[in-house]
Amino acid sequence: MRRAVCPGSYDPATNGHLDVIERAAHLFDEVVVAVLINKSKRGMFTIDERMELLQESTAKLPNVRVDSWHGLLTDYCKEQGIQSIVKGLRSVSDFDYELQMAQMNREISGVETLLMSNNPAYSFLSSSLVKEVATYGGDVTGMVPPAVHDRLLARIAEND
């Protein structure tokens, strides 16, 4: 059984994330989308909310499941018997950061990382920018899954 994890903050998931998850699901028998903590980012959604949004957004993908983890990604891989990490690359600046994490993760655990080129249609997308644009009333339809769109607008209205 070939199993991979697509890790991320997913605060919230964008269509760029979904594109990578869907393509990974074609390559592996099982894909776990794992919500992890990125200590350098402040969240708009709780971990449970992010998982719920991911579950709704990946419901049509039978070999994808959603989970969360509070420790090292490589410890999660070990615990779950996962051999590969899959991440999307939008740009050269992503590459620097992702390569460093991939090398560190391999050094400490032997787990391999596959860096997948993003669909160029989504290369400008990030959770942070989507939140910023939506907060100032910009239209983010088509940038996030429908379930995320509605919850994002609701959360912004709550925070107002």
Ligand code: PNS
């Ligand atoms: O979506 P992001 O914020 O780019 O994802 C980064 C994430 C959450 C995958 C990364 O910060 C991570 O793996 N965090 C878990 C803790 C860990 O393993 N840190 C060591 C990374 S080499």
